[in-house]
Amino acid sequence: MRRALALAALGPAHGPNPRVGCVLLDPGGRTVAEGYHRGAGTPHAEAAALADARSRGVDPRGTTAVVTLEPCAHHGRTGPCADALIDAGVAAVHVAVGDPNPVATGGADRLRAAGIPVTVGLLADEGEELLRAWLHAVRAGRPYVTLKLATSLDGRVAAVDGTSRWITGARARAHAHTVRAQVDAIAVGSGTALTDDPSLTARRTDGGLFDHQPLRVVLGRRPLPDGARLRGPGGELLQLPGDDLDAALRALGDREVRHLLVEGGPTLATALLAADAVDELHAYVAPVLLGAGATAVGDLGVTTIGDAARFATEDVTRLGDDLLLVARRIAPAAGPAAPAGSAGGEIEYENGSVHTAQHGRPRRHTEEEI
Amino acid sequence: MRRALALAALGPAHGPNPRVGCVLLDPGGRTVAEGYHRGAGTPHAEAAALADARSRGVDPRGTTAVVTLEPCAHHGRTGPCADALIDAGVAAVHVAVGDPNPVATGGADRLRAAGIPVTVGLLADEGEELLRAWLHAVRAGRPYVTLKLATSLDGRVAAVDGTSRWITGARARAHAHTVRAQVDAIAVGSGTALTDDPSLTARRTDGGLFDHQPLRVVLGRRPLPDGARLRGPGGELLQLPGDDLDAALRALGDREVRHLLVEGGPTLATALLAADAVDELHAYVAPVLLGAGATAVGDLGVTTIGDAARFATEDVTRLGDDLLLVARRIAPAAGPAAPAGSAGGEIEYENGSVHTAQHGRPRRHTEEEI
Secondary structure: OHHHHHHHOOOOOOOOOOOOEEEEEOOOOOEEEEEEOOOOOOOOHHHHHHHHHHHOOOOOOOOEEEEEEOOOOOOOOOOOHHHHHHHHOOOEEEEEEOOOOOOOOOHHHHHHHOOOOEEEOOOHHHHHHHOHHHHHHHHHOOOEEEEEEEEEOOOEOOOOOOOOOOOOOHHHHHHHHHHHOOOOEEEEEHHHHHHHOOOOOOEOOOOOEOOOOOEEEEEOOOOOOOOOHHHOOOOOEEEEOOOOHHHHHHHHHHOOOOEEEEOOOHHHHHHHHHOOOOOEEEEEEEOEEOOOOOEOOOOOOOOOHHHOEEEEEEEEEEEOOEEEEEEEEOOOOOOOOOOOOOOOOEEEEEOOEEEEEOOOOOOOOOOOOO | OHHHHHHHOOOOOOOOOOOOEEEEEOOOOOEEEEEEOOOOOOOOHHHHHHHHHHHOOOOOOOOEEEEEEOOOOOOOOOOOHHHHHHHHOOOEEEEEEOOOOOOOOOHHHHHHHOOOOEEEOOOHHHHHHHOHHHHHHHHHOOOEEEEEEEEEOOOEOOOOOOOOOOOOOHHHHHHHHHHHOOOOEEEEEHHHHHHHOOOOOOEOOOOOEOOOOOEEEEEOOOOOOOOOHHHOOOOOEEEEOOOOHHHHHHHHHHOOOOEEEEOOOHHHHHHHHHOOOOOEEEEEEEOEEOOOOOEOOOOOOOOOHHHOEEEEEEEEEEEOOEEEEEEEEOOOOOOOOOOOOOOOOEEEEEOOEEEEEOOOOOOOOOOOOO
């Protein structure tokens, strides 16, 4: 399965389809064929592995298929992989993650009905991690939302006169472009689109465009001028009303946008945070202090520390003088709904249970503090 | 010298004296004795190494002394180390860093006058790094100033209602206490002293006090109540007027305070930054967004991005969910004085020369930007 996961990771992170890898093992446990999905319109991983077997002159009958995602059971752009595995005569199937896609699920049942034993859950955590955005989008019917912030250490995105180039350095900006090249869509509010005239393309450090260009989404009704860079070379341009974020996200989900990168401005960032619609934060922070100027995030309705929007840090990376903090939404605990504008407080796992901890509760002057 | 530097680092980071290590090598280059300075009132490193030689029955005559800092030439709490090395009959001395202390310098000249060859500058960069705060303080006549900030990702130190416990987590707070245990003094403004009633002690995670407790400095004239925690167990308490920061820092320099940690509040932090008096930033940042509430830094007089207070990142460390960014003041380029409130713009070293780069100059709408 580890090899299958490594194969899966070779596929593109963007696109409507998940990244999947497949390995065929002979009865002695030796790998005899392998394949992975290279993106929509190309063979699924199982079909690629079976084709690899054919090209090597290997008979797939009696092999064990190790697949990172449950084989699909539907006729899409390609035939059902479950049927392909049955027709090929595989003896058993091991799966990391079950397929939550309502139109594709059922592959395990189909295999079992054909008398082929199927196990699901092998290295499931790693499989889920690889497919994090895709699984979220398919389960929720709307994209996984990554909010990018690029700020000074004091949380500002521009100086008093509006200048902001550059708060972060070249390495941070180059990194942000590689992220653009991995997502399905980038969104900005119409205010930012009009003020900054961004191109929202994914560019290499030499200025050239990456092969994959994400869909460019402007949220808001204000029309863009004919000469806007957003109308220039790059991904398709889509304008959606910004007053109903939920509807906008579902519209993007209907277009099979799995991963949406939101790049600003503060109005859109604040609205998404207040709606608890940010799944992941990418905070690029520069060792710069401005003391004044526009802030990255506006009023979230948070009045006391216990209601702060808290995220769980996934990774911290230094990029030249800057740093990138990647943090993820903390899923709200079961129980009463979190107050508006809250990310649900801090969640702790103790003895396997999940509860909401009130570490931030005001306790001023009641104990030794500082 | 690498061994001598490692020995030096065993000494305490705080205190009026520098951390120094000394190794004695026989003519074959083998280490025959070593020593380091354990803090004011104890033998200097050279004396410790000579004592180590005696205790091992080694004759120091003809050995080479490798010392991280130029041996002193003055009668202080101990006799001049240069004389001790001459009396011991060492054949040669290698030094990493020359002593800038006006009352102690001259050791190399004294050794040379006695016919002992001295080289200065071996692993000088590493020697300077180890003694960074001490060298700065001795050269400038005032402490090396480290400003600690503990903020949300959007640069806030408290929510709207003033609650701030806890923005950062337990690991970040424990780290901050280890820093307290390494500095000579901690300063806060009198506003913070009155509002937060801090103890400003250096505490272990079990709540017990570290052996070394820094001097506690309150800047500002407002008197502290009798029951203030600052009057409780911990380092000596010193109150200084806050309206003349330069005078306050020189007063601390006169007390041989080499390293001052400033812990707030925003008023004091802002004043020090505006005066370009912050040598190092320790920014603890939590993956938390508040959207409103007090900011870590107030108005610095920066109106455009090119005048931002920029620091050079030295290290980024993850501490649980939080991160610590350590960044240092960028020395102003030679030439016209930097405008008030500016850290001097971004400095680049090209071909060995130093100049001020205007990377932050506003260029809005003049090229492909976003």
